[in-house]
Amino acid sequence: MLKIENLHAEIDGKEILKGLTLEVGAGEVHAIMGPNGAGKSTLAYVLGGRPGYEVTQGSVTFMGEDLLAMDPHERAAAGMFLGFQYPVEIPGVSNVQFLREALNSQRGTRGEEPLSGGDFLKLAKEKAGLLKLDMEMLKRFVNVGFSGGEKKRAEMVHMGILDPKLAVLDETDSGLDIDALKTVGEGINSIMRSAEKGVLLITHYQRLLDYVKPDHVHVLANGRIVRSGGPELALQLESEGYEAVAA
Amino acid sequence: MSALPTIRDEDWRYADFDAVGQFAPEAIDSWREVTVEAGETFRESVVIDGSDPFLSRIRVNVGKGARAELFAINACADYARLEVQVSLAEGAHFEFGGVTIGGGDAVREFVTRTDHSAPDATSNQVVRAVHWNQATGNFLGRIDVGREGQRTDAAQDFKGLLLEKGASANAKPELEIYADDVKCAHGAAIGQMDEMARFYMASRGLSPDAARRLLIRAFIADALAAMEDEAEAERLFEAALAVLQTMDGQ
Numbered sequence: 425m426l427k428i429e430n431l432h433a434e435i436d437g438k439e440i441l442k443g444l445t446l447e448v449g450a451g452e453v454h455a456i457m458g459p460n461g462a463g464k465s466t467l468a469y470v471l472g473g474r475p476g477y478e479v480t481q482g483s484v485t486f487m488g489e490d491l492l493a494m495d496p497h498e499r500a501a502a503g504m505f506l507g508f509q510y511p512v513e514i515p516g517v518s519n520v521q522f523l524r525e526a527l528n529s530q531r532g533t534r535g536e537e538p539l540s541g542g543d544f545l546k547l548a549k550e551k552a553g554l555l556k557l558d559m560e561m562l563k564r565f566v567n568v569g570f571s572g573g574e575k576k577r578a579e580m581v582h583m584g585i586l587d588p589k590l591a592v593l594d595e596t597d598s599g600l601d602i603d604a605l606k607t608v609g610e611g612i613n614s615i616m617r618s619a620e621k622g623v624l625l626i627t628h629y630q631r632l633l634d635y636v637k638p639d640h641v642h643v644l645a646n647g648r649i650v651r652s653g654g655p656e657l658a659l660q661l662e663s664e665g666y667e668a669v670a671a
Numbered sequence: 672m673s674a675l676p677t678i679r680d681e682d683w684r685y686a687d688f689d690a691v692g693q694f695a696p697e698a699i700d701s702w703r704e705v706t707v708e709a710g711e712t713f714r715e716s717v718v719i720d721g722s723d724p725f726l727s728r729i730r731v732n733v734g735k736g737a738r739a740e741l742f743a744i745n746a747c748a749d750y751a752r753l754e755v756q757v758s759l760a761e762g763a764h765f766e767f768g769g770v771t772i773g774g775g776d777a778v779r780e781f782v783t784r785t786d787h788s789a790p791d792a793t794s795n796q797v798v799r800a801v802h803w804n805q806a807t808g809n810f811l812g813r814i815d816v817g818r819e820g821q822r823t824d825a826a827q828d829f830k831g832l833l834l835e836k837g838a839s840a841n842a843k844p845e846l847e848i849y850a851d852d853v854k855c856a857h858g859a860a861i862g863q864m865d866e867m868a869r870f871y872m873a874s875r876g877l878s879p880d881a882a883r884r885l886l887i888r889a890f891i892a893d894a895l896a897a898m899e900d901e902a903e904a905e906r907l908f909e910a911a912l913a914v915l916q917t918m919d920g921q
Contacts, residue, residue, distance in 0.1 A: 475866065500876035512871035516889025522872070530876035582875060642857045653793060 425450045425487060425622045425634035426471075426590055432481035432647075433470045440466040443482070448590065453616075453623040455633055455658060459643035459666045464626045465509060467644070468594035471624075472506035473499055487589065500526075501533035503589030505582075507596050511575040519578065520548060522566050523585050530586065538571030551584030555611045572599030580611040591616050592624045597632035609635025630662040643669040675699060682754075685809040685841045687778040690724035690750030702728045702756075709734035709760070716742040716903055717753070718910040719779075725751035733792075740766040742898055744907050745779040745808075746914045751882040754782040759792035767796040768894040771808035772887075772911050774838075774918055780809035785825065787853075788817030793824040799891045800831040801911075802838035803918055813845040816853050823853040831861035832890050834918070883913055 426448040431439040440463045448454050458464050469477045471484065473496035484491040491499060500506075514522065528538040538564060539547070552559050555577045567575050576596055583591055593612070609632055616623045625636060633641075633655065641657040642649045643666065650670045651657065661669050675691060676683040676699065683691070691699075707713040711734065719725050725747050732741045737760070745751050757765045771779035785794050785819035800808030810829045831840030842859035864886065891911055898904040 446714065474870050474872075495879075496870060496873035497878050497882075499874050500874055506874045508871065508874075512865075512867050514865075514868050514871070514886070514889070516883055516892055522875070522877075522885070525878050525881060526872070526875040529878055529881050533878075594828070 427485040430482040430621055433466060433477055433479045435477055435505055440647055444648055448624055448651055449620045450622055451619040453620045453636060453638045454640045455625045455627060455638035456626060456642050456644050457661055462644045465594055468506060468592050468626055471592050472496055480528045481584055503529040504581060504589045505588035507593035508577045509595040511579050512569045513568045515568050517566050519562040519566050523582060527586060547585055551581045554584060554614060555580050556607050557581055573604040576600055576608060580608055590622045594626045605632060606635055612636050630658045633658050643670050681818045682782050682811050687750040693724050694726055698726055702730045705729060705731045707733045707737040707739050710736050712738040714740045716907055718744045719751050720746045720910060722748040724749045728754040730756045732758050733760060733765060736762040737875040738764045741897060742907060744911045745771045746773050746911060747779060748777060749773060750778050752780050756784045758786040761788060761789040762791045766897050768897060770891045770894050770911050771796040772801040772914050774804035774806050776805040778807045782811045784813045786815050786918040787820040787823040787825060790819060790821045791920045796827045798829045799894045800840045801887055803834040805837045807839045809841045811843040814855060816848040816850050818849045820850045821852045825855045827857040829859040833863055884915060888912060
């Protein structure tokens with residue numbers, strides 16, 4: 425579903441990704457772990473198409489299409505969801521308004537009919553319930569005044585409503601307390617665990633992986649995948665540290 | 672009949688004098704007079720979206736305990752100036768919401784003068800300016816609180832959103848206060864579109880046009896927040912946002 429080959433990317437002329445190769449198949453959950461500055465967030469942003477993140481070499485194919493040729497909103501419509509490490513506050517725009525426009529914009533790009541207001545609210549209520557986020561929060565402005573944990577749960581509600589094929593989740597576990605971590609983990613499983621979907625989970629720590637069991641674990645260091653393995657690799661990283669394992 | 676205003680006239684200092692020169696002197700001298708009787712409410716909303724230079728000057732006398740509410744979208748393709756002089760009797764209220772929006776090289780402005788010479792009157796003015804190309808948006812708001820204007824509560828709030836280098840906005844709040852028990856608040860800020868917000872919205876599937884429209888709608892919403900007639904507010908929103916279609920590219 426997602427095929428990254430020899431990806432090189434730079435920001436302001438500084439090379440961050442240096443030949444990254446990775447493949448995520450349908451029905452798989454991949455975890456990418458790595459130390460600070462390894463290029464984890466850069467990978468997420470490059471996949472999302474953030475302006476200023478320039479790909480200098482390599483290719484990314486998503487569902488058979490050239491991902492890098494698409495604009496960010498086209499990537500979303502094609503089925504990619506990027507969960508932000510720091511979700512952005514948008515004063516004056518409510519979650520409900522934002523998500524309904526986003527969903528219908530995606531449906532429009534795919535040639536589907538827009539969802540009615542009633543159907544949308546029903547869907548939003550269901551997904552908010554799943555993530556234990558009060559429906560009232562969705563009536564408030566996007567992320568404004570949300571705690572760190574609320575922002576991350578709201579991200580997962582966005583994901584549930586938009587129902588992507590591939591989720592790239594950039595440190596969705598940071599800022600979560602233990603209960604919220606469990607809720608978010610279960611949310612990811614319930615929304616994304618299926619034979620047609622894939623997940624790329626970017627994280628520092630093993631703890632989210634207790635809830636979202638990865639099929640594959642990769643270590644990202646200095647802009648490349650330096651080691652890949654099964655779930656046991658995450659445990660080894662946790663006990664031995666990145667330096668020992670990535671060396 | 673007086674001479675045409677010049678750049679030395681304080682409340683014309685940001686005007687487009689090429690356009691002002693096209694006005695007949697009678698037009699400059701002509702004021703529309705509005706009287707709001709005690710306890711009554713005057714409400715008006717206007718959309719200025721023509722292509723010729725535009726000038727409208729209104730004097731509003733607001734009676735005891737009365738209200739005057741004026742909302743305006745200034746999206747003219749050429750110089751456009753809406754000027755309002757308000758005189759507030761005891762306990763009267765003046766509400767003003769204005770949006771200047773547009774590109775090209777036009778100057779669009781609101782000029783208000785609010786006279787708080789009676790006690791217990793209140794006023795609230797919210798202006799938003801959204802511009803691109805070499806366009807300019809101005810808000811010149813003067814508030815005079817006379818000796819008898821005790822317990823005046825007057826607020827002015829201006830925010831400018833400049834979508835491109837070359838666009839500009841001017842805010843000129845002016846307060847003259849001769850009473851000692853008054854509240855006068857004013858704020859002004861000018862900024863640019865939040866690129867991270869646009870990327871965030873795009874990553875959820877909104878096209879650049881849809882994201883921009885949503886962000887600008889949110890930005891100008893404060894200026895129209897006090898409108899009670901929702902359908903009329905929607906008409907003003909649509910008139911303002913329609914101008915975005917004249918913006919080429921990003």
